[in-house]
Amino acid sequence: MLNLTKKLIAPLAAVVGLTGMAFEVQATPAFARQMDMNCFSCHNQSVPMLNSFGRQFKLSGYTMTSGNKSMITGGDLGLSIPVAINAGIGVKSTYTSNDAAGARSNLTIPAGSAIMIGGKVAENMGANVLVGNDGIVHMQVAYSRPMASGNAGLSYYGTMGHGPFIAVESNNTGLHKELQMFDSSARTNAVQSRGLGLGKGPASGLTAFYGGYGLKAAVGVWSLGFNNINSNGGVDTDGGMGNLYRLTYDTPTVAGWNFTVGAFGVSGVHEGTTAKLFENTGVPFLAAPWSAAVNEHEVTSNGFDLQAQGKIAGIDTQVVLTRVSDYELEIRPLAAPPAFYNSIDTAATSLEMQLMPTSAWGIRLGYMTSTNNAVIFNADTITTSYGINYNYADNVRFSLESSTQDPDAGTSNTQTQLTTIVAF
Numbered sequence: 001m002l003n004l005t006k007k008l009i010a011p012l013a014a015v016v017g018l019t020g021m022a023f024e025v026q027a028t029p030a031f032a033r034q035m036d037m038n039c040f041s042c043h044n045q046s047v048p049m050l051n052s053f054g055r056q057f058k059l060s061g062y063t064m065t066s067g068n069k070s071m072i073t074g075g076d077l078g079l080s081i082p083v084a085i086n087a088g089i090g091v092k093s094t095y096t097s098n099d100a101a102g103a104r105s106n107l108t109i110p111a112g113s114a115i116m117i118g119g120k121v122a123e124n125m126g127a128n129v130l131v132g133n134d135g136i137v138h139m140q141v142a143y144s145r146p147m148a149s150g151n152a153g154l155s156y157y158g159t160m161g162h163g164p165f166i167a168v169e170s171n172n173t174g175l176h177k178e179l180q181m182f183d184s185s186a187r188t189n190a191v192q193s194r195g196l197g198l199g200k201g202p203a204s205g206l207t208a209f210y211g212g213y214g215l216k217a218a219v220g221v222w223s224l225g226f227n228n229i230n231s232n233g234g235v236d237t238d239g240g241m242g243n244l245y246r247l248t249y250d251t252p253t254v255a256g257w258n259f260t261v262g263a264f265g266v267s268g269v270h271e272g273t274t275a276k277l278f279e280n281t282g283v284p285f286l287a288a289p290w291s292a293a294v295n296e297h298e299v300t301s302n303g304f305d306l307q308a309q310g311k312i313a314g315i316d317t318q319v320v321l322t323r324v325s326d327y328e329l330e331i332r333p334l335a336a337p338p339a340f341y342n343s344i345d346t347a348a349t350s351l352e353m354q355l356m357p358t359s360a361w362g363i364r365l366g367y368m369t370s371t372n373n374a375v376i377f378n379a380d381t382i383t384t385s386y387g388i389n390y391n392y393a394d395n396v397r398f399s400l401e402s403s404t405q406d407p408d409a410g411t412s413n414t415q416t417q418l419t420t421i422v423a424f
Helices: 002-009 029-035 052-059
Strands: 016-019 022-025 084-098 106-122 125-132 135-147 150-159 203-212 215-223 242-250 258-273 294-312 315-333 342-356 361-372 379-393 396-407 413-423
Touching (some): 215 258
Antiparallel strands (some): 125 135, 203 215, 396 413
């Protein structure tokens, strides 16, 4: 029994959190069991960020297997197809304090918990499902097969909080909410800082992708919304779908360093009620008097990112640069435009750095600038952050982060967050 427990718990690849009411699963112990490997085979020393092998595993549509260590196989089901399905549980607890006027400290035990089920469900097909206490909050089914020295396929997904790029995004620049450097990514990462419909938030869609020769490309259609099993009526998409693109290139290794450069963008008009499209995500529009009316939500955004991995003085190092050059969200009621109009127009740049002196200890530094152009004057904010993390064991991780926001109009504030993560 002890050996079985160790095999189930060993990978720290599970982190479950809350963004408003949206669960965030940052990796899946089911996949570590599927590969019969520890968590660092796919992840950097600071889980959940992926290394090159982890990126290839996701590109395969979660279909790579090693040995026969899965909890459920095709033989168990009486099927001849190559099934390799696993499950895991993740729990996250946080303590957060902020010195802003009126802010209160908050201890949340647990901050989130969920069951993760995933793996290979058929030849060239895999799945990843996250089930929380209010139903399915994340699901993805991917079809991927070898093509032209790489992989190509389709990914169908729905998510309450991970954004439209979850399908095949595997770089650690924050475009997929799982893969950020800091736990408090809203204060440290440009894509996450204004991420409604970009690096986080509700999304449902279909993405076609190809990865090979160092190149990864993806295009897709998506809807700004997600409804789980407890929702009423589904996502309104009549005349309202968006599109997205993602392009990255891994440069040849230079002096022991690997560089990945990329570009991304989303656009489209999504039709529905604000309350329904953003259900359970805690966005600020829900209090508006028109939140129950049918509206058009027009989203446009573009940006670029850079990821560098190597060593400084023998220490594993990762540097991430993310730029959102333009993020706009406009909400227009269909019944009586232009009454009850709202908009977001922002740009942001973040630079994050992580040093891992040992496999257990890590140090993180962050710097972000953001501008809100939707107000009469430009509201610029500079945020500096630092953090440390400690991997007590493969299935237990602690992190301490502090970030200070300094707006050009207003009073600066510092937020400190202590996070504990346990995977089963």
